[in-house]
Each structure stands twice: as structure tokens, then as C-alpha cells.
Amino acid sequence: MNTTINVNLTGQHFYFDQTAKVKIEIYFEEIKSYFTNESFLQELMTDVEARIAELLNDIRIDSNQVITIQHIENVIQIMGVPNSFKFDEEKTQNQSETKAIRKLFRDPDDRFLGGVASGVSNYFGLQVSWVRLIWLLLGLFSWGGFSILYIALWIFVPIAKTTSEKFMMKGEPINLSNLEKKLKRSLKRLPIKSKMLIIRKLNES
């Protein structure tokens, strides 16, 4: 039995199986990593997504067909490996090595309420349990005044949605080896059977 996931590519709806989704996510992240400093990153990714949606639409027989890793590989064959998006070898390589931006995000993977404490702990490199304790104490001693700050942070600090945002949240550079680590970490949470399947398929490709 396999789980399928709803994927939205520039407004078009697709059913992906797990391996296909992981594969396309890594593909997008790798392309992004070459252009993170460019102002046109968002525009570029939308165009690439739109083209991939177009290609997948041509490939699938009807809109209910599940996209598998085979389909994604066919698409990558047409689009080219992430490397072929690069303008010029040396410049972009340096960029991806040095780039480690730290930004405040709420952590969706470790949350008690809004993921504010875990976000703050990621940002300052503190243990999340300490931040939560301090939060609680401040909340009690200020007679709830501090919870207003908490709520304000909850509202104004964005949640880390994409893989790159999660890297920025922890101040880790976005590169392939980190992406692989992240992938293995997220695999741990899956049931053992699908984990084996994904690892096998990724090794095949």
C-alpha cells in the first residue's frame, strides 16, 4: 500500500507518491540553491514549476493518475539536472558554500503552541526547554502581559514552510549535503516499509 500526496504546482493539482514528492522537492531546492542571492528567484521558480506542471500534464493520462518517480525522472531528463540551470560554474559554487543566513521563523516541527519558543531557540542557539521555561515564568510574573508579546510573535513571525526556510531558521547553509541530511531526518518519521521503498528508489535513480 502506498500513500499519495496532493501537490499543487502553480495552481494545478497532482497526486504524487511519496518518492516522487521527495525527488521533486530536492530538485527544486537544488535549483534554488544556485540562485538564492538573485532578486528573480521567486519568478524563476514559478516559471520552472509551471513548465514542470505542463510537462506532467502531458505525461499523465488523466488528472487522477498518480505521479511516480519514473514520471519525475522523465521530466528531469527534459529539464536537465539542476546543474544545467547554472549561469557560470565558479561564481555560483562560491555562493552556495558561503551562504548561511539566519532568520527568525516559527518551527512547525517542534511546537507547543505556535512554535514561537522553538523558533526563538533555533535563532539564538538555545535549548528549547529553557526558552519555554523562561517564557512561562515571564508570563506568570508579568500577570499575562508577556503573553501579549507571545501572541504578537505568533502573528508576525512567519512559520518555516519550505526546506530552505527551515535551513535559514537554524542558520545552516543550503547545500546538497545538508539537504540529504534533512531528507534522512524526515525519513525517520515515516513507517519502516515506505522508508525502505524510498531509499531503494532513490538509490536506483
Added chain:
Amino acid sequence: MQIENTKAQLRKGVLELCILSILAKERKYASEIISHLKDAKLIIVEGTLYPLLTRLRSADYLAYEWEESKNGPPRKYYSITTQGKDFLSELSGSWNELKDAVEQLTNHKN
């Protein structure tokens, strides 16, 4: 020394010139530009084109507009701007110089 890589770099160098020339005739959407470039064997994979298009667009050499298509989602039509035309004539100037220079050096027989 990777021959394929050198070849790819050579092609990439003239791609911007070719994209602008294609669009100088009429506006086109990405897939049309791709098929022109593929026919001319200038690109092998599509990925090469997209960053170039967005870069030329963010430098205001290209502009785009959305248009509904009969089948499928709306299409993004690219067209050349006035600055783009100036840039194109500059690029073709240096391309001609380069072409002559290379021809002279590679074909010259004493």
C-alpha cells in the same frame, strides 16, 4: 579537460543573443523559444533557458504578459523592450567581430 563542458560554455555564451534575436521578430512564450533553440541544437535541456529569461527580464531587456490559452493554463508571452533592442544590436556587433576574428584565426592558411 571536459570537452562537453567547454562546448556547453561556448553555447551558453551566445544564448542570450539568440533569445533576444528570436524575440526581436515576434513575442513568444517559453515553450516556443525552447523549441526554436532545440531545433538549432543550441540547448539540450530546457533548464538552461529559464534562468536566462528571468535574468533578461529583471534587467528590463524583456517584458512579459499573460495570455489565456485554449487548452491549459495561461501562457507567459515574452517580448523584447527598447533597451533589449539596444542590447541586442550591441551583442550582435560583438558577435560579428568575434566571428570574423575566430574565422580568420582558424581558417587562415599561410
